Amino acid sequence: MRTTSGDFRSRLRIPPPPINDLILAVVLTAASFLFILLAGPEILGGAVRSPDWLNLSLAALTTLPVALRRRWPFVVLVLTGLPEALAAALGYNAGLGAAGALVLLYTVAAYRGLALSLAAAAVCSVGYVTGVLLASRPMSWMDHVVTAVLIVLCWVVGRSVRLRRAYLAELTQRADRLERAREADTRAARAEERSRIARELHDVVAHHVSVMTVQASAARRMLDTDPGVARDALTAIEEMGRTAMAEMRSIVGVLRTDGPAEREPQPGMHDLPTLVEQMREAGLSIQLWIEGETPVLPPGVDLAAYRLVQEALTNSLRHAGPAARAWVTVRQEPGELMVHVEDDGRGAAAELVKNGAGSGHGLVGIRERVALYGGVLRIGPRDGGGFEVRARFPLKDRT
Known part of the structure; x- marks a missing residue:
């Protein structure tokens, strides 16, 4: 219960005004x-009562509340008009x-919205008219002009400060x-580079390890x-x-450079x-058949087509069987590069794709590479037995 009352008092506590206000x-x-x-009277131009404690109290009530101008500017403006x-x-x-x-009018215009600032200008105008009606001396037209200019000037300066603050924000x-x-x-960009490096590493490791495994088995x-054939196979494994x-x-050297990496030529x-x-x-x-003129390909398409052939032949080596041909x-x-890899093996790769086991990184990497360059890809069983990978890469006119 004591904690609740303490929280209530803390919510009612008004923070002190800023020292400059x-x-x-x-x-x-x-x-x-x-x-x-x-x-x-000679300065004011009319008869006024001699100052006393009531006069000073009313004057203090019109100026001391300016200290609260940042917290309740419009409310303070209305209340100070009464004394x-x-x-x-x-x-x-x-x-x-x-x-x-005028200070309060500027504050309302600088820290509150347009509607409230217009209302504050209206309050100042009404307060001035009321003071003129209650004054003991007549006001000249110059007094009215000066007062109107000051009201408009304070409002415009306050709005300008608010708009500039909003613009800076x-x-x-x-x-x-x-x-x-x-x-x-x-x-x-980093994620894309990591994905590219992962694809390259997979293709390199899968191809070379598959070839080395076959050579080691032989x-x-x-x-x-x-022993001579075994020696040749071991030499091939060493070179591979x-x-x-x-x-x-x-490939991995790209990850060890802080600046732009100097990449070696890709296959x-x-x-x-x-x-x-x-x-x-x-x-x-x-x-191997290469039909037509040797194409001058964009670097990305060149690498993607090479990796596609590498992955397809690696799958043929692993799954097609010892007597298979590829x-x-x-x-x-015109405007297109066609790459076709097929084998007449026992169809183990086709069974993997059919059963969903072939949706590994290799086939996913091929699909990503072909899709990246707007190509069309077909992976599946070959007519007459075996397996095939067929891709078409669109080529832009390089004239």
């Missing part, structure tokens, strides 16, 4: 007192209550949004009967391992004869 209110009140005590009107009705000198009202928010967008783009079988390490070192379609020869040494019978056809047509 408090100083402004005290200075304005002191100047108002001096003006009341020193200004006589000022009462002082004018009693024939007292209201002091600098009008200056306090919008610029800050826009800069924050641009910074967040730049960070998001950076994260997306070396094991021929070790006792034909060195090649795999060199490619992996080139492309011009390396197909070397790839086919490696697969033949591993025991897969392959025929055919690789590369044909450049």
